[in-house]
Amino acid sequence: MPADKAILQTLTLGCSKNRVDTEHIIARIEDIFRIIPEDVQCSFCDIFLINTCGFIGDAKEESIAAILEAVERKKHGEIGRIVVFGCLSQRYSAEMPDLIPEVDAWFGATDPEPLLSYLGAAPDNSVRTRRHLTTPSHYAYLKISEGCDRRCSYCAIPFIRGRHRSVPMEELVEEAGLLAAKGVKELIIIAQDTTYYGLDLYRKRALAELLQRLSEVEGIEWIRIHYSYPADFPDDVLDQMAHNPKVCRYMDIPLQHISDKVLANMHRNVDGAWTRALIKRMRERVPGLVLRTTMIVGHPGEGAAEYRELLDFVAEARFERLGAFMYSEEEGTFGAEHFKDSVPARTKRNRLDGLMSLQSDISLSFNRSRIGEEVKVIVDSCSDGCLVCRSEFESPEVDGEILVKYDGPEDPELLCGKFMMVRITGADEYDLIAGPI
Numbered sequence: 001m002p003a004d005k006a007i008l009q010t011l012t013l014g015c016s017k018n019r020v021d022t023e024h025i026i027a028r029i030e031d032i033f034r035i036i037p038e039d040v041q042c043s044f045c046d047i048f049l050i051n052t053c054g055f056i057g058d059a060k061e062e063s064i065a066a067i068l069e070a071v072e073r074k075k076h077g078e079i080g081r082i083v084v085f086g087c088l089s090q091r092y093s094a095e096m097p098d099l100i101p102e103v104d105a106w107f108g109a110t111d112p113e114p115l116l117s118y119l120g121a122a123p124d125n126s127v128r129t130r131r132h133l134t135t136p137s138h139y140a141y142l143k144i145s146e147g148c149d150r151r152c153s154y155c156a157i158p159f160i161r162g163r164h165r166s167v168p169m170e171e172l173v174e175e176a177g178l179l180a181a182k183g184v185k186e187l188i189i190i191a192q193d194t195t196y197y198g199l200d201l202y203r204k205r206a207l208a209e210l211l212q213r214l215s216e217v218e219g220i221e222w223i224r225i226h227y228s229y230p231a232d233f234p235d236d237v238l239d240q241m242a243h244n245p246k247v248c249r250y251m252d253i254p255l256q257h258i259s260d261k262v263l264a265n266m267h268r269n270v271d272g273a274w275t276r277a278l279i280k281r282m283r284e285r286v287p288g289l290v291l292r293t294t295m296i297v298g299h300p301g302e303g304a305a306e307y308r309e310l311l312d313f314v315a316e317a318r319f320e321r322l323g324a325f326m327y328s329e330e331e332g333t334f335g336a337e338h339f340k341d342s343v344p345a346r347t348k349r350n351r352l353d354g355l356m357s358l359q360s361d362i363s364l365s366f367n368r369s370r371i372g373e374e375v376k377v378i379v380d381s382c383s384d385g386c387l388v389c390r391s392e393f394e395s396p397e398v399d400g401e402i403l404v405k406y407d408g409p410e411d412p413e414l415l416c417g418k419f420m421m422v423r424i425t426g427a428d429e430y431d432l433i434a435g436p437i
Helices: 016-029 057-075 087-091 113-118 157-161 169-181 207-215 235-243 260-266 272-285 304-317 334-338 345-369
Strands: 007-012 034-036 045-052 079-086 139-143 186-190 222-225 247-252 290-297 321-326 374-383 386-390 402-405 419-427 432-436
Touching (some): 016 186, 057 079, 057 087, 079 087, 186 207, 207 235, 290 304, 290 345, 321 345, 374 402
Parallel strands (some): 045 079, 139 186, 186 222
Antiparallel strands (some): 374 386
16 A cells, blocks of 8 residues: 555444444545554544544533544644544534634535545545445444434434435445455344335335345345334334344344333334334244343433333343433433423433343343353454354344354464354353354
């Protein structure tokens, strides 16, 4: 690579959807700059490109802290220019330039072309399916749509990212083919709401058809689904999970709550009975299904009774994976304008701790029930004679791992990205221990 190229390093904050945005942008400029990976210590870069998150309070604080740290590095001569884009700068486009004037350029999240033009990339629609992977080479996130038409009362995404816009199926299949050619074996389907896919382009929910077409891409062996909305859930997706061997029996479906009162305040368009019926139907239609969900505690309308109902539901549903957040009042949302954030912060924290303590017991019970199973895993990495793996029931970055003690003849590094069969021999509430078969 020519040494005279300017050096560019990126930092991606927030969700995996942001990561895909960064990867598309790098693919457009990798012939212009010498790209330094995020995890590589760099003593100097000409441009430090930060993709920010502006979804909730903690994410905004993390993004601002990262920008201020870059400002300090710039003062010490470690960075030439700081360029910021993404959700935070989209949401606060009027305020941020005055608040942090040391940043050289600010760009939003909905249109990459102004940023690309600033970086010297010519307009070129023919390369929009190209990606520069920042994940391990054997898995990649595939963002199938942008924006959201939902109006959940707590969520700022619709006015940050705009209306729902599906990516044409042909583009996604082409992108999947290019990823497979790079060695990608696992696709993780993401969007603000994956089950809404296709309504704008095809006047129908087309996620199941997309799954089928992606499964026909040579080299792709696993496809897993994230960020599914419970209202009007398309049952043909369950058929794909039950009968298509490439579609993982794994579903990420943020439910947020079970109380009718809280769900109504959240504008989730479902009630507790619908939610319970959906979970029952999913488990019946897809034997062995592993469910990941997310809950919010402390939302306006959640009193002691509603919180107890949430705990009872989680104990009853026994989700294999569950994450939770404390309600964060976000300016501009319906909740901020129409509800009082009446649950004290200490109460929110106690409720979060209680919910996650319950889930820890459920997760431990589930993991222990898997001892003795023989499962197919993919090797993500290796460390100190141990292979760090996942089965179809674990998603990278958010779930536990399967740790395989390996002393075989093959160099462990050469096993990364490959599949193997293992037998599970031990478990804690998060990770599993296994041995190769």
